[in-house]
Amino acid sequence: MKHHSERQAFGVEEIVHELKHFLPAQAPLKDFVHHNTLHAFQHLPFFQALKQAHSQFGYKGFLSLDTYRQLYREGKIKGEILQQVLKEHFGILANHWLVKLMDESVQSHEDAKVGRFRSHWRNDYHFNLDKITHPFLFRLLSAYLDQGISIWSFPVEAKGFLNAIRLIQQESFSSILKTERAKGLLAKSDLGLEELLEILVGKPEAYGWYLFDQQFAHPGWSGMVSVLESQPGSLLDSKMITLEDLIKVECLLEIDALDQKFGESWSPLGVRFHYDTKELFETSLFEELDLVLQCWQEAFEWSYYDEVLAGISAVNQPEAKPQVPSFQALFCIDDRECSTRRHLEFIDPQCATYGTPGFFNVEFFFQPEFGKFHTKSCPAPVTPKYLIKEKADHKKLAKDAHFHQNSHSLVRGWLSAQTLGFWSALKLVGNVLRPSSSALEVSSFKHMDPKGTLTIEYQGLEEDGLQVGFKIEEMADRVEGLLRSIGLLEKFSPLVYLIGHGASSINNTHYAGYDCGACCGRPGSVNARVAAHMGNHPEVRKVLESRGIFIPETTQFLGGLHDTTKDEIEFYDVEVLSPENLRLHQENQYKFSKTLDINSLERSRRFDTLKKNRPLSGLHEAVKKRAFSLFEPRPEYNHATNSLCIVSRKSTIKGLFFDRRAFLNSYDYRKDTQGKALAKILGAAAPVCGGINLEYYFSRMDPDKLGAGTKLPHNVMGLIGVANGADGDLRTGLPYQMVEIHDPIRLMMIVEQHPELVLEVLQSNPATYEWVKNHWVHFVVIDPVSREFLRFKDEGFVPYSPKAKTEHLDHLQDKLLSTKENLPVYVIDSL
């Protein structure tokens, strides 16, 4: 993070570079992946970062004081925890601060720095520049980047946005710019940004401030451009664009508008008003209010964490079972599988479940039959070298004529209206009164054709610089890595399930955020199937054996996909099972389906508009319907309420009810004495789970600036983003409907391993350590020997003893439907 400490020189290039760093880094909708919204501040300790982000950009990172006090009155912030937090911060002055927290109206109101400079256009030049330039700029950008909404495509082909605008200006009777000076500037082939800023701003030390103001007046579009500059591949119909081009075009439009209004004689903004870019980045001092809010937030967080740790210490460690489990099932670490695994273990107490990132340690690009492109099927930061191709006979795309562009033209539109129009009335009545599956739906099961075949084994083919399929050795590496990370090295059951997950929804622009994050926002079906195939491969088994992992011949791996919206499951390549295993599988299938019924019951408690007083199967049907009801903005609640990431053996948390709030990663400290597996797990879990958690956190805390606001008025722009209405900026972050039930608290990672080893592992990877050190995630270690909890603090560990009492629940279902609010941590004895 060197560039943060030294901000002396502010050349235009550095400014543009800085801008890219601060702008929202959200990819086009189809590639939506969760990440830390405030990634630009991650080098700072969490609360300092919130302060800095607030004073620089006006971002809100806290609830309001009122809300915290309300939570306290409702008991959601516990008194004794609050006291504990205050004592830790202030020692004997704790009570003094308690009064401040409770009563004092400490509120400083300072406008964000970014935006101040350019506001002089409006306030002192009495000219609403943005009102004139923004709509047209957005329209131009959107037209240039459009992926297939418009019927006429962008009329010129040019390298880059600025060149395209220049070409249009030259080659048409119409005109983008109106005034002579602006036209002249545009015509220059070596137009430099400084030249434009000289006219607009005048003072070099203010250029940076001006550009931040200008670009953060529409962070959505600027962020999109900046992402597309660095990942041009995320547009299928590729377009070349750079942030610098965008800035130049915007400056030209501004000069054009100003010249039109004032002639060429107006004085540059920086000459009349003095701003220095350096001040924009100055460290903001922590004030009393910040401390008050910090204490409230910490108390809010620990009120829950304390319960969790108390719960873990209340678990009776069962005697290690000697026998082989009835079957083993690997699920994704996703918080939505947390309840699935719990139910499955109660329905079949002899089975064993594991959690591991849902790409099952196989990374590749996937190309479905007839697909013209590849999609990445592994965590976003990884760049695979492999390609898996699908071969299928009959794969038809479901169509819906209502999306055909015919209906938008003149004559064919006339025919459409008279014919299709009446058909749409029927469809509408049909879908509103009786929702059913249709071509509009995004279904996780349609990602891959289960009857098709995959080219998993390398046949000597290369395509687009990718190796088609894996070699034996490469397969063995991946299977070994998978098994070692979860500590499954012996006692293999006859059936080992690998269950990926995906989601289904309709009328949902953010559908990619609902699928598996470890598969880059796609369903995990292909990965599950590929990994299972690798595990079953006799050659692979031989290699594994040579590396000390002996998998009995009777053991077979089976891939599957869990649809988390509909709570349905599908298995792949069942035909490879031996007759004996097939029989076992049929028995297990019944257990899975029962599990999913109960899982849908547990999920249904959050759904307000769903009638609960009906039999289990009816309830499940009603939950399924949400996946294809046009009018349902909440098909499922996705990761909402997530707040824990537990890296441990299942026995450590056996029977605990976490209310679907935990990412669970299986890890056996006894089998990882070197910490190699742990390093890999933490390296992935911190950014993935932490990223998800923080995206929810900030979207919930500041739905206007960091979230996408309510999704109801969203309008799809160019297939890459959504805006409010016709002229708005692109919205980044999550829609309010996704985060409304989310309690904004940071993620707590709990790791079961010797603290010295954990610290060593953490510090060996600076990227991961930054998350922990700066408290973007909380970190607790369970000492496997003493069973003590150790909390990460000041680059070391300090003991923590939980205060809460954990309630025993005989029968979970009695409690489940009693409230739609968060439930406390329970130890449960039965479903």
Next chain:
Amino acid sequence: MELAIWIQFMIGIPLLGFLISLVIPEQKEKLLSRVAFYTAGINLGSVLVFLVFWAGIGFQALNLKEFVLFKTDHFEFLVDFFFDRVGAVYVVVGAVLTFLITFYSRYYLHRESGYKRFFNTVLFFYLGFNITVLAGNFETLFVGWEILGLSSFLLVAFYRQNLLPTRNSIKVFSIYRIGDVGLILAMWASHHLWHENITFLKLSNAELVSEHLAGHTGIGMFIALMLLLAAAAKSAQFPFSSWLPRAMEGPTPSSAIFYGSLSVHLGVFLLLRTFPFWENQLTVRILIGMMGLMTAIVSTMIARVQTSVKTQIGYASLTQIGIMFIEVAAGLEVLALIHFMGNAFLRTYQLLVSPSVVAYLIREQFYGFEPKAKKTESSWMNRLRISFYVWSLKEWNLDRFINKLVFNPLKRLGHKLDFLTYRSVLYYFIPSYLLGFYLLVSGYRIPDAVHGVLPAGFAFIALLMVLKSFTERRSARLAWTMLLMNHFWMVLAIAENENFSSLEIGTYLSGVVVFGLSGLLIISWMKSHLGQSGLFEYQGNVKSYPVLAFLFLLSVLGLMGFPISPTFIGVDLLFSHIHEDQVLLAFFAALAFVMEGIAAVRIFARLFLGAKPKLDGKNQSGLPETPSSLLSVKSSSFQS
């Protein structure tokens, strides 16, 4: 039972539903949505049953003379309903779509703040829609027309704390208001043509119409053109098209039902309804056809370059409505009706499923992408292609065109009065008004030459007042006072013109005074309590003062002659005193009426909408000053 009575239900059920929905508390989501759902559902059922009976009498047009709202010796305000084939189609489509949308929205809007407001407004809209399509004369139609305008404003500005929706809602309202001028002037002229409140039933009597028009081709033409203006503004025809995409700011279902289907087709309805009147005026028919053609061509081009789903659907819908204008002009009523139904359903559906477009089109692209073939064409063709693209992207500058043509000249006129302050208004205009008033009452004989220009002169002063209010930024109080004064000057103008009885004046001014004063009171209160008095920015006070905002909205409505205030009838009354040959006076009066509405809504929007209010220190701290009670709660919970 006479079948015509049944029409009352089609108005009564929505009215009842709307009123019930007003009193249900915000938290009762289920009840609210049920009321809306059943209102639309029951009405749909009732209409369908009615249609069976109606078929029994052979689809004969029905007229229901409801009641006389106001009557003097030369003027009658009659509420009248009419049901025929055109009305039937509109009522049925309206009922079906409203029914579906209310069902849809009860889940879609779940947990949305403003749930109640949404259903209130949708029911209000539905009421206005039914009144409009079932109206039996222009006066009744105008009532519905005004309700539609207001509910559109409220729904576009549904996200009232945000800037763009607020700004766009004013834009939509302004264009609607331009349409209202057309309707008012058409009503004015038709008073003079028929010397009564002509019902649409009579209007469908071809003989009667041609008989009356025989000697009055000029006025006939005028009426037709004004109707066309009203229809064009409501249906976003050329050159008014640019408001339509900007209206898509509310929740998707409201955009679907309003701007995709019902609201935007009402211009077509007005033309169908008045078809017998202009049937024999070839020029008018050609003009309507041309307007439709122009709209169709321009908006299909704009639709082709749209890169956002909703605006594309909006312009595509507009293209079809342009064609409907052609169909109506050609006298193809049945075709136009079928076309209307198909288009309304199609666009509603397309808008409702518009979020699905991402997944659907990306999937299609993923499996069927063909890189664009390089086009080889002559450089001139290429130039033309690029030019058309850019012009379409700029929406053919229609927005700027309307601003340049209509609003900017008015603004300039208003700015001429920038020297006025609240005080100077009190010092100059009130005394001069009183003088004029005194001269009038005392019966002082002004020389005829002067007297002849007085009405128009006074009306012009009234108009200036409105324009000043429209451009005023420094003081909300001044802007509002000017609006009030406008009415007084207007009354003076008319009273100079003709004998304006005190009952009539009373009717007109009673609403102005009551609502004007209540508005003034609210502005003064805000000035003293919030220190806010200017209109430079959108202040967004609705969040902190919802009740005040509602009361102020009522004042605005009353002042601008919305059908809750007697001024509504007064306006009609006032126009009845303008002679057929006083086109200038009529023009000033009509323009003042239009701008009054826009200016009043603008004041409302600036004071209450469009921003998240910046809270001052007092309100932020949160808790009321009861520290001791809090402390006790605290300490007890610590002990436990």
